[in-house]
Amino acid sequence: MNFVANKSDLKVVGTRPVRPDGMDKVTGKAQFGADLTLAGTLVGKIKRSPHAHARIVAIDTSKALAIPGVKSVITAADIPDIPSEEAFVGEGPTNFRDQSLNCIARDKVLYEGHAVAAVAATSSAIADAALAAIEVTYEVLPHVIDVEAAMAEDAPILFEGMITQGVDPKPTKASNIVKKVAFGHGDWQAGMAEADVVVEGKYDTAAVHQAYIEPHACIASVNPDGQTTIFASSQGQFMIRQYTAKILGMDIADIRVTPAEIGGGFGGKTIVYIEPLAVAMSRQAGRPVKIVMTRDEVFRASGPTSGGTIEVKIGAKKDGTITGAYAMVKLQAGAFPGSPVAPACMCAFAMYDLKNVMAEGYDVVSNRAKVAAYRAPGAPISTFAVESVMDELAIKLGMDPIDLRMKNAAKQGTKASYGPVFPVIGFEEVLEAAKAHPHWTAPLGPNQGRGVATGFWFNIGGESSASVFVNEDGSVSVVSGSPDIGGSRASMAMMAAEVLGIPYEKVRPIIGDTAQIGITGVTGGSRVTFATGMATTQAAERAVDELKKRAAMIWDISPDAVDWKDGEAVPAGANAGGFDPLPLAAIALKAAKTGGPINAEVSINAQGAGAAFGAHIADVEVDPETGFVKILRYTAVQDVGRAIHPSYVEGQIQGGATQGIGWALNEEYIYDKNGRMDNAGFLDYRVPVASDLPMIEAVLVEVPNPRHPFGVRGVGEVPIIPPMAAIGNAIKAATGMRLVSLPMSPPKVRAAFDAAKG
Amino acid sequence: MPRLSYAAPTSVPDAIKLLAGAAGLAKVMSGGTDLLVQLRSGRTSPELIVDTKKIPGIVGIRETESGFVIGAATSGAEIGEHAGLCAAYPGIVEATNLIGSTQVQGRASLAGNLCNASPAADSVPAVIASRGVAIVVGPNGQRSVPVEQIVTAPGRTSLAKGEFILEFHLPKPKAHQSDAYLRFIPRTEMDIAVVGCGVSVTLDDNGVCIDARVVLGAVAPTQVVVEAGAKALIGSKLDEAALAALDAAARAACNPINDKRGTIDFRVKVAGVMARRTAAIAFERAGAR
Missing domain, CATH: 3.30.43 (Uridine Diphospho-n-acetylenolpyruvylglucosamine Reductase; domain 2)
Incomplete structure (x- = not known):
């Protein structure tokens, strides 16, 4: 059943009820990854490489094993040496062997912080002593950190057998370039020839971390018969189960993963780091093993997203019509293949209706931690460059930057730069709302400037499962397989309540473990409210069908003669008979007599995700003497399809914008000359603090997605895409200077002032 | 173990x-x-x-005939709530209150900030600018040490084995004397100074500076008393020439390193900026007293 209900018909969807997980969280009762301890739990810790690139000559664990209280010491020798095999488990394509080698190095360490051994002991102090007692002999190799240096002819090679894919002719020599990708249509060079004005620029961005507040944490317990339980904080309990089974050569049915509450993920918890090690050690020790990463480990060894360089060239007619667009994107993958270079290229120009467009990119390995997904993976990087160049183009053409974007805006029927033809989308509506917002015309003072930038994200569907249980008192339990990182439990309960016609408070949503609910993909890609919401809605519809059948049985009429209205079964018309309405609770009470419990489970591979667009307006004030950039005002406009719970949609937008502001102004991985990270902590890896930000105004534009029962598009990714360019464009407006390198930190801004003065 | x-x-x-x-x-x-x-x-x-917090008198602020006595372990929060100290030494108070977060302020102390011996300590330039004296006790008795003589290098102090700071003495401020502290950080709070600057000035009845101390933090291995900066201020009403001379003096006094928190070039330039801005606040406060 596909319908997009009229907003005025909705009773629950679009309201702002209290979140079901709120009480646990504000009272501190919520169980996060580190909060569960079982009898006999051992402390697991990981020995990490001090070198950016080295061959492991030998590992001697005998002294560590001899320490009283040490119950397990493992190295790569203790887990299977699995073959290369493509995986699509988390939020992007990866490889099971790479995941195994990233969890624990086998022959080579590829970055500082790469795990080489792990210990489980009866106390934290004993575990620390055991780590210190493990002797690793390294043969240190030359390392390479930056993407263009890693692409150089004479760069140290991470993988001797790596031959670049996607280039013709196929190279004969190994390099750090994993693959080349290209997306586009038309003839971009011919487009440039048609242009009256051509603007180009080269931009670079730094690697940035998702910086979730909760470090990775898990506890694993293995029985002698192999049955294994894992309690872990992640974006997908099924993801953990699949990776752990594959990496350790276990049957999936032997592993049961219970999702903990999650203290932020942002894409960074869509792969495993510690769970296979905890299981391997629990198996050895015969006791539960808990591993909790430190913040230092999170920075050094868990996925940031790529930094990279982006060259962009855009040509346009005097009236602003873009005739050609080109981008070259080179992204750091970290130590294993898998940068988000493909989505970076696909999203770069997706906001625009272009005849001639091409985005090419390289996925490049270097001696950094393997990247992981981070909110709209890749899109913020390429969009920073594209939307900066669009700003330059508007200046050169003397056009209002929103008008320039409107002139070229993608709309229904536009062939997207990455291939498909757009169905109903809301980019024009977003631009109109941005231009009409009072912010766009508010006065500015000295040293102040305003910038605007836009962004695109596909949103995705995928595998989701949900169950609806009608309880005997008429209350309803909803179980889904999606860890809740953005308020999705509330949204599931609201959609179920809407379909069932009962109050939100009568529906209690929970997240099932891997043995309680069907397979569900990770919470990511802005898919849960869309895809799991679709499964939940369908399960609720099936429950309604069953409730109608039961009413028909009670009334002894045909099920077709029963309607469902406001939570009650009613006769479909006068011919059906003159029965009083039967409320859900009354039907539930008699369930045993009419056929047994009333439940429905739905598992789907949801199709029809609706693409979404955003436009952000930023006002900044720049201190010319210190280079400090203050964000004065910030407005984020976004097509959300339909906001199920508007507060959580606004929260997603504010959170995404905040992370983008950090990416724009201060966040970066800093390495020393030995390839060691120099700022692995929140003191010197500067995420924004509350006082850095104005209230971020989220403006919800609703152009419903016709493929979702309530019109949902997905909202979590888009808001992190525009901030970097919006702020860069605002700095340009305030100072006349174009900053081309992220972060636009005070030393860089001050240096730009000094350079401008000559 | x-x-x-x-x-x-x-x-x-x-x-x-x-x-x-x-x-x-x-x-x-x-x-x-x-x-x-x-x-x-x-x-x-x-x-x-x-x-040390259980030692009587080590927590608390006393106003005496000759000035103020601040117990070594007095928290930033208590310092910020002391009306007399806030009026007399607003620069020291604002510097101390910049350390950490509200939660940290409930514990963080002047002695801790000083003896941690970080070049970037916020309270230290301010206390030095106002000629604070540390009362050091130890196996050989008690001694009074100007605060600028405590830190000798990053992480090192002049305190001998067995010694610790009991309290700080601040002189009673003169007429038209006041102070200020500013720091530069890439964010707005919860951060470490890239450059810190404490300035204390005393003006005559006509607003002319008759005494000054300019102290920089985070630009050298220890806090730096900028003598030439004080000279630039004394005799002036903080006109353009005095500000330019102060800026130059502050820059000349820097001996920073390139690190993750800032480049040498950036730190030196911002030291001049901070000195000018801090001096302007100190002059305004002194003129109002």
Whole structure:
């Protein structure tokens, strides 16, 4: 059943009820990854490489094993040496062997912080002593950190057998370039020839971390018969189960993963780091093993997203019509293949209706931690460059930057730069709302400037499962397989309540473990409210069908003669008979007599995700003497399809914008000359603090997605895409200077002032 | 397995005895806001921690005939709530209150900030600018030490084994005397100074500066008293020429490093900027007194 209900018909969807997980969280009762301890739990810790690139000559664990209280010491020798095999488990394509080698190095360490051994002991102090007692002999190799240096002819090679894919002719020599990708249509060079004005620029961005507040944490317990339980904080309990089974050569049915509450993920918890090690050690020790990463480990060894360089060239007619667009994107993958270079290229120009467009990119390995997904993976990087160049183009053409974007805006029927033809989308509506917002015309003072930038994200569907249980008192339990990182439990309960016609408070949503609910993909890609919401809605519809059948049985009429209205079964018309309405609770009470419990489970591979667009307006004030950039005002406009719970949609937008502001102004991985990270902590890896930000105004534009029962598009990714360019464009407006390198930190801004003065 | 002992003596002699008698590394703890972080990160592994907060008088502020006595372990929050001190030394108070977060302010102390011996300590330039004196007690008795003589290098102080700071003395401010502290950080709070600057000035009845101290933090291995900066201010009403001379003096006094928090070039330039801006606030406050 596909319908997009009229907003005025909705009773629950679009309201702002209290979140079901709120009480646990504000009272501190919520169980996060580190909060569960079982009898006999051992402390697991990981020995990490001090070198950016080295061959492991030998590992001697005998002294560590001899320490009283040490119950397990493992190295790569203790887990299977699995073959290369493509995986699509988390939020992007990866490889099971790479995941195994990233969890624990086998022959080579590829970055500082790469795990080489792990210990489980009866106390934290004993575990620390055991780590210190493990002797690793390294043969240190030359390392390479930056993407263009890693692409150089004479760069140290991470993988001797790596031959670049996607280039013709196929190279004969190994390099750090994993693959080349290209997306586009038309003839971009011919487009440039048609242009009256051509603007180009080269931009670079730094690697940035998702910086979730909760470090990775898990506890694993293995029985002698192999049955294994894992309690872990992640974006997908099924993801953990699949990776752990594959990496350790276990049957999936032997592993049961219970999702903990999650203290932020942002894409960074869509792969495993510690769970296979905890299981391997629990198996050895015969006791539960808990591993909790430190913040230092999170920075050094868990996925940031790529930094990279982006060259962009855009040509346009005097009236602003873009005739050609080109981008070259080179992204750091970290130590294993898998940068988000493909989505970076696909999203770069997706906001625009272009005849001639091409985005090419390289996925490049270097001696950094393997990247992981981070909110709209890749899109913020390429969009920073594209939307900066669009700003330059508007200046050169003397056009209002929103008008320039409107002139070229993608709309229904536009062939997207990455291939498909757009169905109903809301980019024009977003631009109109941005231009009409009072912010766009508010006065500015000295040293102040305003910038605007836009962004695109596909949103995705995928595998989701949900169950609806009608309880005997008429209350309803909803179980889904999606860890809740953005308020999705509330949204599931609201959609179920809407379909069932009962109050939100009568529906209690929970997240099932891997043995309680069907397979569900990770919470990511802005898919849960869309895809799991679709499964939940369908399960609720099936429950309604069953409730109608039961009413028909009670009334002894045909099920077709029963309607469902406001939570009650009613006769479909006068011919059906003159029965009083039967409320859900009354039907539930008699369930045993009419056929047994009333439940429905739905598992789907949801199709029809609706693409979404955003436009952000930023006002900044720049201190010319210190280079400090203050964000004065910030407005984020976004097509959300339909906001199920508007507060959580606004929260997603504010959170995404905040992370983008950090990416724009201060966040970066800093390495020393030995390839060691120099700022692995929140003191010197500067995420924004509350006082850095104005209230971020989220403006919800609703152009419903016709493929979702309530019109949902997905909202979590888009808001992190525009901030970097919006702020860069605002700095340009305030100072006349174009900053081309992220972060636009005070030393860089001050240096730009000094350079401008000559 | 390493062992750690903790003691909270209730008298100065007991504290000295514990510190002087320790075989291994002994650490004095006031608020512990630096020490506990260093313990957790493994940067320090003392054998003994001597918590001074139970020593009578070491927490609290007294106003005396000659000025103020601030107990070494007095928290930033208490300093910020002391009306007399806020009126007399707004620069010291604002510098102290910049340390850490609201939660950290409940514990962080002047002695801890000083003896942690970070070049970037916020309260230290301000206390030096106002000629604060540390009262140091130890096995050889008590001595008065100008605060600028405590820190000798990053992480090192001039305190001998068994010594610790009992309190700080600040002179009674003269007429038209005031102070200010500014720091530059890439964010708006919860950060470490890239450049810090404390300035104290005394004006005559016509608003002409008759005494000044300019102190920079985070631009050299220790806090730097910028003598030439003080000279640039004395005799002026903070006109353009004085500001330019102060800026130049501050830049010349810098001896910073390139690190993750800022480049040499950036730190030097911003030191001049901070000196000018801090001096302007100190002049305005002094003129209003």
